[in-house]
Amino acid sequence: xxxxxxxxxxxxxxGGVVSVNNLTLDVPENKIIALIGPNGAGKTxxxxxxTGVYQPTNGLIEFMGKPMVRNYxxxxxxxxxxxENAKTYSNDPVISPTPDQITGLGIARTFQNIRLWKSxxxxxxxxxAKHQHAKxxxxxxxxxxxxxxxxxxxxxxxxxxxxxxxxxYKDELAVSLPYGLQRRLEIARALATNPKLLLLDEPAAGxxxxxxxxxxxxxxxxxxxxxxxxxxxxxxxxxxxNISDYIYVIDxxxxxxxxxxxxxxxxxxxxxxxxxxxxEEE
Amino acid sequence: xxxNQKNYTxxxxxxxxxxxxxxxxxxxxxxxxxPQVFSPTSPLFTVLKKAAVYSLVAVSMNLLNGFxxxxxxxxxxxMLLGAYxxxxxxxxxxxxxxxxxxxxxxxxxxxxxxxxxxxxxSSGAGYVIxxxxxxxxxxxxxxxxAAFFAYLIGIPVLRLKSDYLAIATLGFAEILRAIxxxxxxxxxxxxxxxxxxxxTFSSFNITGPSGQVILRLSTxxxxxxxxxxxxIIVLLINSxxxxxFKSIRDDEIAAEAMGISLxxxxxxxxxxxxxxxxxxxxxxxxxxxxxxxxAFTSVMTYEILLIVVIGGxxxxxxxxxxxxxxxACSEWWLRFLDSEQYIGGFKLPLLRNGFRMVIFSxxxxxxxxFFSQGIMGENEISISGLMKKLxxxxxxxx
Numbered sequence: 001x002x003x004x005x006x007x008x009x010x011x012x013x014x015g016g017v018v019s020v021n022n023l024t025l026d027v028p029e030n031k032i033i034a035l036i037g038p039n040g041a042g043k044t045x046x047x048x049x050x051t052g053v054y055q056p057t058n059g060l061i062e063f064m065g066k067p068m069v070r071n072y073x074x075x076x077x078x079x080x081x082x083x084e085n086a087k088t089y090s091n092d093p094v095i096s097p098t099p100d101q102i103t104g105l106g107i108a109r110t111f112q113n114i115r116l117w118k119s120x121x122x123x124x125x126x127x128x129a130k131h132q133h134a135k136x137x138x139x140x141x142x143x144x145x146x147x148x149x150x151x152x153x154x155x156x157x158x159x160x161x162x163x164x165x166x167x168x169y170k171d172e173l174a175v176s177l178p179y180g181l182q183r184r185l186e187i188a189r190a191l192a193t194n195p196k197l198l199l200l201d202e203p204a205a206g207x208x209x210x211x212x213x214x215x216x217x218x219x220x221x222x223x224x225x226x227x228x229x230x231x232x233x234x235x236x237x238x239x240x241x242n243i244s245d246y247i248y249v250i251d252x253x254x255x256x257x258x259x260x261x262x263x264x265x266x267x268x269x270x271x272x273x274x275x276x277x278x279x280e281e282e
Numbered sequence: 283x284x285x286n287q288k289n290y291t292x293x294x295x296x297x298x299x300x301x302x303x304x305x306x307x308x309x310x311x312x313x314x315x316x317p318q319v320f321s322p323t324s325p326l327f328t329v330l331k332k333a334a335v336y337s338l339v340a341v342s343m344n345l346l347n348g349f350x351x352x353x354x355x356x357x358x359x360x361m362l363l364g365a366y367x368x369x370x371x372x373x374x375x376x377x378x379x380x381x382x383x384x385x386x387x388x389x390x391x392x393x394x395x396x397x398x399x400x401x402x403x404s405s406g407a408g409y410v411i412x413x414x415x416x417x418x419x420x421x422x423x424x425x426x427x428a429a430f431f432a433y434l435i436g437i438p439v440l441r442l443k444s445d446y447l448a449i450a451t452l453g454f455a456e457i458l459r460a461i462x463x464x465x466x467x468x469x470x471x472x473x474x475x476x477x478x479x480x481x482t483f484s485s486f487n488i489t490g491p492s493g494q495v496i497l498r499l500s501t502x503x504x505x506x507x508x509x510x511x512x513x514i515i516v517l518l519i520n521s522x523x524x525x526x527f528k529s530i531r532d533d534e535i536a537a538e539a540m541g542i543s544l545x546x547x548x549x550x551x552x553x554x555x556x557x558x559x560x561x562x563x564x565x566x567x568x569x570x571x572x573x574x575x576x577a578f579t580s581v582m583t584y585e586i587l588l589i590v591v592i593g594g595x596x597x598x599x600x601x602x603x604x605x606x607x608x609x610a611c612s613e614w615w616l617r618f619l620d621s622e623q624y625i626g627g628f629k630l631p632l633l634r635n636g637f638r639m640v641i642f643s644x645x646x647x648x649x650x651x652f653f654s655q656g657i658m659g660e661n662e663i664s665i666s667g668l669m670k671k672l673x674x675x676x677x678x679x680x
Binding site: 153 | 514517518521522523525526528529531532533535536537538539540541542543544550554596660
């Protein structure tokens with residue numbers, strides 16, 4: 001099994017602030033990998049680099065063994081980025097696909113603060129995610145030249161809603177759903193784009209313990225069912241320790257630890273990052 | 283199955299409406315002695331023609347502003363392109379010297395109408411066929427020219443957001459207006475003068491051998507063309523692309539993350555909207571029987587924007603209803619305020635030339651204050667929705 005996702009020396013800099021600093025990590029296929037860290041550690045920024053919202057200032061991102069995002073700027077970078085394995089000079093051309101192209105490759109995401117389409121029904125929310133893979137052009141869409149395609153999209157959407165237990169809400173406005181179901185709808189919408197890799201940005205934020213347990217089972221289920229790789233950011237340690245195969249911890253943009261859940265739980269640096277360093281009294 | 287049935291009722295409704303327009307237009311010839319309102323020269327038909335034209339432009343603007351969330355104010359510019367394309371292509375060669383006399387003739391000595399008359403003959407049925415065909419082709423070309431310019435201007439402009447986009451498109455429309463009035467282009471655009479002599483709506487009236495009108499179609503024609511165009515826009519809105527447009531309006535970031543290319547879809551919406559604005563501009567030229575850049579000011583865009591807001595941003599039927607109300611108010615119902623009126627021997631105060639606009643502005647303010655969502659909000663009128671509400675208050679579905 002290869003890596004679904006591979007990040008190498010990914011650095012994201014906003015002016016003088018380095019949000020992600022030389023991050024290198026692997027997400028093996030069919031595993032559930034977690035990225036954790038204190039608030040402001042740069043987790044969401046890392047996700048935004050992977051999904052194309054930001055173009056990393058330096059670094060390489062490979063998806064399924066092929067370079068997907070690459071930016072090793074010539075010259076300029078040598079001064080800026082440090083680190084023993086920082087590769088700062090390259091003749092390789094810059095690759096920077098837009099978020100929709102990256103979604104087309106098979107990476108789907110959810111958002112930390114839910115971003116559903118507010119004026120649309122639950123059904124339409126999922127149906128729109130099917131648009132990019134539809135075999136149609138604008139003329140066949142307007143003049144209904146390809147009704148079979150439209151029907152296929154609707155059938156698949158319905159199937160997905162039934163699987164996720166959202167079918168009874170299908171005609172309701174997406175925003176009128178309870179919070180937990182909105183999270184679930186966002187995942188259903190991401191699944192509708194036929195992803196190979198699913199990025200979940202704090203899926204359990206704002207959930208009570210029972211909902212969190214349900215979510216754990218739910219993520220496992222969809223991983224099995226859709227043959228997915230899952231890469232998630234989370235603050236609920238119960239969930240993370242329970243679900244992950246491997247964990248990366250970052251603080252101030254840099255990786256401070258990695259390992260299986262047991263190792264992370266006992267890692268001194270991780271505990272310090274979360275709880276602060278105890279000052280020695282003289 | 284249910285969908286098909288819905289389509290049939292829609293078609294039947296449209297057919298009934300169009301038949302009613304023909305009937306209304308000719309009713310004074312069928313039943314003599316009807317009130318003045320039904321005579322062919324009454325303001326009723328002016329309003330109907332103008333509203334048919336404006337409703338198409340309003341719906342095309344709604345596609346952009348209401349369904350895709352792009353705040354564009356370039357509609358008058360694209361109408362201008364459509365109007366000039368139609369006019370230049372349709373003026374018969376024989377009349378060009380007369381129209382362009384200030385510039386010593388037209389540089390563009392070609393007329394689609396002449397071309398078809400050459401094929402089908404210029405009298406009787408041959409003329410009718412060539413009129414219809416040339417009109418259709420000229421309208422499509424008018425839209426195509428507007429769409430082409432929309433594509434060119436869209437490449438830089440669609441990267442802008444909200445107000446900035448509005449300013450850029452507004453500027454584009456104003457530049458176009460200035461260019462079309464430029465004397466140096468006089469051989470093509472006739473400078474600041476109007477182009478006339480092309481077929482208008484009344485060219486479609488069927489006349490007898492001695493020139494008297496047998497069947498009036500001059501209101502039916504704009505209705506037919508607008509209906510077909512609006513129907514196409516509705517089909518687009520209800521298609522997969524229409525849903526993608528709405529997702530961009532609701533949340534760009536989410537739309538992009540779900541694989542919808544922002545640039546491609548914004549461009550598509552912009553080009554299609556401009557196409558229909560171009561067709562609307564050509565219809566407007568037919569309505570006023572001339573094409574003149576002076577008419578397509580930013581005030582015209584604001585008028586249409588006002589209609590869209592009053593009707594409800596994101597509602598096609600709202601735009602259409604609002605157009606008819608707006609045009610009727612501005613052209614007809616409030617006209618009496620412009621002249622002195624007496625009730626018995628009492629002269630009503632304040633009524634004088636221009637007072638209409640005062641009342642009109644107050645009415646619009648009231649509408650905007652008390653119906654901030656517009657008449658229809660985001661809902662649409664449908665026959666089944668009306669049926670449900672029939673016993674009680676008849677209004678909107680959902």
